[in-house]
Amino acid sequence: MKYLKNTGFLIFFLILFGCQPTFEEPEISLSDYKIEEGFELKMIASEPLLVAPVAMDFDLQGRMWVAEMTSYMSDIDGVGEDEPNGTIKILEDRDGDGVMDHSKIFLEGLVLPRALALVYGGLLYAEPPNLWFVEIDGDQPGKRTLVDAAYAVEGNPEHQPNGLLLNIDNWIYSAKAHTRYQRKDGKWYKEATSFRGQWGISKDNFGRLYYNDNSRQLLGDYVLPNRLINNQHHIPKAAVNQMLTKDQRVYPLQAIDVNRGYAEGVLDKDSLLVNVTAACGPLVYRGGMFPKGYDQNAFVCVPEANLIKRNILTFHQDHTTAKQAYEGKEFLASLDEGFRPVNLYNGPDGKMYVIDMHRGVIGHHAYLSPYLKKKILEKQMDTLISKGRILSIQNKEERAAKIPLLEQLDASELVALLKDSNGWIRDHAQHLMIYKKHTKAVPWLIKMAKNTEFPLAQMHALHTLKGLDALTYPVLKNVMLSSNSEVVSHGIVLMEDFAIEEYGEATQKLFEDLAIKNELDIDLYLLATLGRWTKISKERFSPLLFKLAEKHKSKPIFTDAILSGVGEIAIAFSEDLETHNVLKESDLASALVVSLERRAEEKTNPIFSEEMLSEDNRTRGVKLFRQICSSCHGSSGEGIEGLAPPLMNSEYVASMPIEKLGLIILHGLKGPVHVNGKLYEMNSAMPGLLSNTALSDKDIADVMAYVTNAFSDTPRGIEEEKIKELRKLIPQSGSEYTEEELKKYSSK
Secondary structure: OOEEOHHHHHHHHHHHHOOOOOOOOOOOOOOOEEEOOOEEEEEEEOOOOOOOEEEEEEOOOOOEEEEEOOOOOOOOOOOOOOOOOEEEEEEEOOOOOOOOOEEEEEEEEEOOOOEEEEEOOEEEEEEOOEEEEEEEEOOEEEEEEEEEOOOOOOOOHHHOOEEEEEOOOOOEEEEOOOEEEEEEOOEEEEEEOOOOOOOOOEEOOOOOEEEEEOOEEEEEOOOOOOOOOOOOOOOOOOOOOEEOOOOOEOOOOOOOOOOOOOOOOOEOOOOOEOEOOOOEEEEEOOOOOOOOOOOOOEEEEEHHHOEEEEEEEEEOOOOEEEEEOOOOOOOEEEOOOOOOEEEEEEOOOOOEEEEEOOOOOOOOOOOOOHHHHHHHHHHOHHHOOOOOEEEEEEEOOOOOOOEEOHHHOOHHHHHHHHHOOOHHHHHHHHHHHHHOOOHHHHHHHHHHHOOOOOHHHHHHHHHHHHHOOOOOHHHHHHHHHHOOHHHHHHHHHHHHHHOOHHHHHHHHHHHHHHHHOOOHHHHHHHHHHHHHHHHHOHHHHHHHHHHHHHHOOOOHHHHHHHHHHOHHHHHHHHHHHHOOOOOOOOHHHHHHHHHHHHHHOOOOOHHHOOOOOOOOOOOHHHHHHHHHHHHHHOOOOOOEOOOEOOOOOOHHHHOOOHHHHHHHHHHEEOOOEEEOOEEEOOOOOEEOOOOOOOOOHHHHHHHHHHHHHHHOOOOOOOOHHHHHHHHOOOOOOOOOEOHHHHHHOOOO
16 A cells, blocks of 8 residues: 655655755744643644644645634734735645645635635635635646635624534534535535534544534534434424533633633632633544544643643443543643644544644634733733644654555555544545545445444445445445444435335335344434335334334433424324324423424424524624624524523513613623523623724614514614713623622613
């Protein structure tokens, strides 16, 4: 097999450039960094080669492609945010010492580029509001295609889609988004998917997705993507966007300044941060080179505390849990306040790579409290704007793996790589075969799909066959009959491509045989698909559907699976349910009623709606709302679990004196708070906009006019002079208002 060696790199570039240039590689001390014993931390790229990196990917030569968000928070007020000075660069190690010493600009003149992925032989990248695909011609941009003109619409840079993760199912997923993408025969396809996370997205070997938000360090899905959203009138709640651990504790090496460090419980008696406030960039390590016990651990960036966490994942058949690996310490922590890890990546050599934005201010100016602004200016952290770094982490006991030259391998060699211990290699071997249309690989792929000794390779082989339009019913059925439950689960999903009457009898027998295995994950995926097959033949598949439904009637995740599967036959299924004594009074029956009511009212899961709110959508108020408020409260005012309560028909919006709403917007609100009779105990306070000097009294009034019009039946306005008065009504605590303080306020 052909491999890329350091000497090969050197010879190639000597020939290309005629002579060996002199390289200047800055020496940056890592003495202030403390990493877990047994690991080596190395600085492999730094300024002046790059500034403010936020995302990266590796090409098939092992080079790094990096997006620089240069204009983000270049001063404390965020001036120049829309300047077109962002770039996407290619970083190279020309002298073969493992440190990047050369960069070339691939794209420049970009405004806040935030995500990229090297796929389909080109570069997919996000420059709000657009998602672009550009062909690569000798390290130069070629033909450019607009994939999505509404990928990242107007909004705060902290809360726009990002990630662009290619999954085992051949779809590309993003964080902070409800769409996924795939290219086939030169055409781009876009589909709805569940809304996930805030900044950064990862996957495990099985294909489940992981993400987080600022105050919850690790969230994830219990099931493969799009398994529970086939009923557009049902909103699944039990298996997507799940908090995998309640432990948000952090163990920084030093006292740090965070946005509301003055609030009770944010810092301990030693001024050390207690819980995460800006978690981002999660990574499930799949490199195959870390010591035993580290495979598929979930690592999380905590840039405000200058550290990276390690969580140990435990995979149960119908859910996943996480536990922090350490108490009292972190996997990696630094005394360098400029260390701002914002994204993590698996490398083609088995190492883990850390994107260090190395920015003094990483919180957007719209959210900075006066407290933090003062601290930033005192320490002159706002002047740290011209740096950016990438670090590598490797097992001290293992040499970095050689990188196979994928494009030079034949079909059989690419298929063999589906067994590789490094997930990056497996992923790219699969993807290369698909977009290069390596149909010669089909016989070897079929053989690999049947090889039960390598379950991971089986899953990759099946999805490669799917991508090549070469997966047949007999092959899939054969694999499912002889494989473990994880491979079978993928098979059940792929079997939906053959959901026609011709395969009804054989599939009925297959599903009945699988149900006998009594495996939770198999039952779960069967319940998510049986509704589709019941539509084809009620006589064949309805008995098994009801049998499994009765077996798992008390489990919410199985209820979600059933309701997703029966979306197209929901009314008929409801009628049959009424005759089933065991199920007609169950939680399943109650959830089905809600789904049917939503169907009658033509209410769909919000992920299927492309429309934004129509009320005042061209006004200053809606523009400001989308930029500042919607990232937490939702574009439709529905609220976001763990971040903010709903605005839609909230008493604070609809019925209370409008001045109270003004006090909240200006000065902020900290919980607990009751909205529509429900108690919300949010992990963090809502910041006020009082200190945002860019917002005038008219701006605040415009936002309030929009909010009351869009989210209540009683549109109301407020005079600018009243806003001026409300600015002066500082809460007793000097920070945010509480619910009790607002109760005491009188507008008279």
